[in-house]
Amino acid sequence: MHVKTNDMVMITAGKDRGKTGKVQKIFADKGRLIVENVNMIKRHTRPRPGQSEGGIVEKEAPLDASNVMLVCPSCSKPVRTGKRVLDDGSKVRFCKKCNEIVDK
Incomplete structure (x- = not known):
């Protein structure tokens, strides 16, 4: 989801x-x-x-x-999201418009 x-x-x-x-x-x-x-x-x-x-x-x-x-909390627009794996191995969602991480 x-x-x-x-x-x-x-x-x-x-x-x-x-x-x-x-x-x-x-x-x-x-x-x-x-x-x-x-x-x-x-x-x-x-x-x-x-x-x-x-x-x-x-x-x-x-x-x-x-x-x-x-x-998106940073650009305040409805966006599509992608998933990234950080250096520590955790998975986070990111905004495809402003490229900021959504999960804090």
Whole structure:
């Protein structure tokens, strides 16, 4: 997966195109992720004794990972990323526009 939890991403396709948000959760086996305050849906829930009231709950639905791009922290643009191996053997992501390392 080209993005990780807590990355800032921009939506590139669908009804929310152009919106940005932070990645909350990743479902790597399905190739989907949840972005904060993007792709909101409404769910009708039943009241449960001792747990919650019933009503209409708004929550985020998963997006496909191919429909988001990472927003580079240094150049503040949606970018493609590459991977590098540093001298100490660790793998990091880098921005293909400004050539800066994304992972700190």
